[in-house]
Amino acid sequence: MSEEIVIPPEKVDALYETLKRWAESTGYNLNPDEEFTRGLVEGLLINRQRYGYQSCPCRLASGDKRKDKDIICPCDYRDADLADWGACYCALYVSDEVLRGEREIQSIPERRPPEGRCSWDQSAQREQHN
Amino acid sequence: MPEARGSIPGTRSEHHTVFYGLSTCMWCKRTRQFLESQGVKFDLVYVDLLRGQEREEAVEQVRCWNSAISFPTVVMDDSRCVVGYKPEKLKEALGL
Numbered sequence: 001m002s003e004e005i006v007i008p009p010e011k012v013d014a015l016y017e018t019l020k021r022w023a024e025s026t027g028y029n030l031n032p033d034e035e036f037t038r039g040l041v042e043g044l045l046i047n048r049q050r051y052g053y054q055s056c057p058c059r060l061a062s063g064d065k066r067k068d069k070d071i072i073c074p075c076d077y078r079d080a081d082l083a084d085w086g087a088c089y090c091a092l093y094v095s096d097e098v099l100r101g102e103r104e105i106q107s108i109p110e111r112r113p114p115e116g117r118c119s120w121d122q123s124a125q126r127e128q129h130n
Numbered sequence: 131m132p133e134a135r136g137s138i139p140g141t142r143s144e145h146h147t148v149f150y151g152l153s154t155c156m157w158c159k160r161t162r163q164f165l166e167s168q169g170v171k172f173d174l175v176y177v178d179l180l181r182g183q184e185r186e187e188a189v190e191q192v193r194c195w196n197s198a199i200s201f202p203t204v205v206m207d208d209s210r211c212v213v214g215y216k217p218e219k220l221k222e223a224l225g226l
Contacts, residue, residue, distance in 0.1 A: 036156050043154030057154035060177055107157045107214035110200035
C-alpha cells in the first residue's frame with residue numbers, strides 16, 4: 001500500500017533556502033545541481049512527515065528515531081564521505097573541489113554499518129557489482 | 131507519488147530485472163530513468179512505500195544481495211546485482 005504525501009513546492013523552496021544559508025554560514029556547500037538537490041530536499045520533507053524527523057532520503061529509515069539518529073540529516077557520515085568522495089551519501093552536500101568543478105560526484109558506497117546478515121546462505125555464491 | 135510496486139514495460143526483456151529503490155532517493159530516480167531510457171523491462175519496488183510484512187520481505191530480499199541494504203539495488207536473473215547508480219555496470223550486466 002502506498003501513502004500519499006504531497007509536499008507543496010513553496011515548502012521545498014523554503015527548506016532549500018534555509019539549508020543553503022545554513023551550509024554557507026558553516027563552511028559546507030549544497031550540491032549546485034538544483035533539480036537534484038530540490039529532489040533531495042523534498043525527500044527530507046516527506047521523511048519528516050512520515051517519521052517525524054528528516055532522515056536521509058537515500059536510506060531506509062526504521063521509523064524509530066533512536067535507531068535512526070545517525071542518519072538524520074546532516075548524517076553522522078557526512079564529513080567522512082565529503083573527505084573521501086567529495087559528496088555525502090545522498091549528495092545533498094558536496095566538497096569545495098566538486099563546487100569548483102574539479103571533481104565529479106558519483107553514487108558512493110554505504111558507510112553505515114549493516115544491520116545484519118542474510119539468512120539465505122546462498123548469498124556468498126552470488127555476484128555483486130558495487 | 132509513485133506506486134510501491136510496478137512493472138515497467140520495455141523492449142529489452144532478455145533478463146529478469148528487479149529494481150529496489152526508495153521513492154525519495156535521487157540516485158534511485160536516476161537509475162530508474164537510466165533503465166527506462168535503455169528500454170529495459172523491469173519490476174520496480176519502492177521499499178519505503180511498503181508496509182508491515184511486505185516491507186520486511188522486500189528488505190530481506192535486498193539484504194540477500196546487498197548486506198548494507200542500500201538503494202538502488204538492481205537484481206538481474208536472480209544471479210547478479212548492481213548497487214548504486216552505476217550506468218556502466220548496468221550496461222555490462224544487462225548486455226546493453
